[in-house]
């Protein structure tokens with residue numbers, strides 16, 4: 001990989017600045033911050049780096065650097081345990097001094113990057129620019145909060161439903177620029193609006209995994225009340241709503257500031273997808289099992305109304321009135337090759353559109369999992385509705401509000417989900433049967449390229465991501 005000269009110069013300047021600045025302060029004046037340690041440094045002890053064992057696996061017993069053991073099913077340390085970890089790590093730190101004088105920083109750092117010669121636990125960081133090593137070094141320098149990111153980038157994150165990773169795509173180049181690993185069966189993905197972190201539901205551990213946008217490591221796993229499916233985030237970034245796919249059914253609400261699961265709202269049936277409406281006033285949840293749509297008011301976090309449809313609720317999306325409030329819910333249904341339209345105000349189904357066969361295209365009826373049409377989105381300008389068909393491997397494009405079909409594009413085997421770039425020029429579609437993400441020119445309605453990703457790519461999302 002080509003070194004990023006600009007970044008290096010900037011980082012070098014920062015570290016020189018830290019060293020220079022700390023020359024004025026005696027070591028006693030620099031306080032090691034507990035909250036920063038608890039929330040930013042500790043995740044590094046749990047995260048999986050390729051080729052390394054996690055710090056926690058050894059340090060509950062090896063050496064004098066002691067981490068508190070976690071009970072089975074305990075996903076993070078309590079405050080008391082964190083305090084003990086903090087005290088132990090602090091003994092290997094010279095606060096405010098040259099980072100290369102702290103054993104805590106030199107031991108896991110490669111010798112040729114400035115680390116010491118040997119660590120019984122191996123070398124975890126191969127450069128002082130490693131984002132995780134920098135989080136630790138900033139703690140030693142007295143940081144109380146993360147550095148500001150250098151910029152925010154737009155990315156497409158494709159989860160791979162049968163893979164152990166999610167693929168990160170740069171829509172400016174359509175290249176794969178990263179991976180998020182260590183989440184087996186990632187289901188849904190959404191990004192924090194400020195770009196700081198990414199939320200992915202973990203079907204194996206029954207957790208909401210918070211991924212740091214700059215390190216790409218799981219920073220925290222929040223325990224859920226059951227097996228999760230999809231999720232949604234409010235536009236102010238304060239709450240995440242997680243679909244719990246277990247009867248009798250519920251939506252878990254995660255408070256982002258405290259990283260706590262604050263409420264489990266009962267719904268009409270196990271929930272497959274939950275969405276936050278574009279104005280963030282409601283969380284709309286759908287049940288495949290009971291065919292109910294459950295609507296939660298995000299101010300009170302109470303269920304305010306529900307609606308039973310003719311069959312199971314699959315993907316949904318929304319269009320808006322001039323004031324931004326929700327106008328219609330578009331909904332795909334079990335066993336129906338098309339979508340229905342629900343008027344949000346009257347809470348009634350008002351229309352249904354069935355997708356016709358595509359001439360010359362063979363119908364695929366195997367492995368549909370009850371959902372012939374799965375993947376639905378309104379374009380950012382609100383003028384078109386895109387619906388993907390697993391039967392005919394196409395996306396059907398309809399004009400809004402008149403719901404006339406205006407185009408069709410082949411988008412691979414088993415297309416499952418769709419998202420747009422914020423400018424509306426590109427649509428990205430996860431094609432589960434092709435292990436690829438298709439990129440469609442949304443204006444010309446034609447394929448630009450297809451990007452190989454992991455096994456069985458389903459959900460994907462456009463996210464803003466902080467860059468170090």
Ligand code: HEC
Pocket residue numbers: 044045052053054055056057058059062063064065092103104105107108118119120121122124
């Ligand atoms: C495979 C087991 C293993 C892993 C993983 C591991 N360590 Fe260690 N670590 C050791 C052993 C053994 C020692 C004692 C021998 C030595 O000093 O190298 C040690 C020593 C240390 C020391 C010095 C403590 C002392 O008593 O002098 C620090 C600090 C440290 N490790 C930090 C870390 C950090 C941070 C990580 C994760 C990034 C980590 N270690 C991962 C096994 C491990």
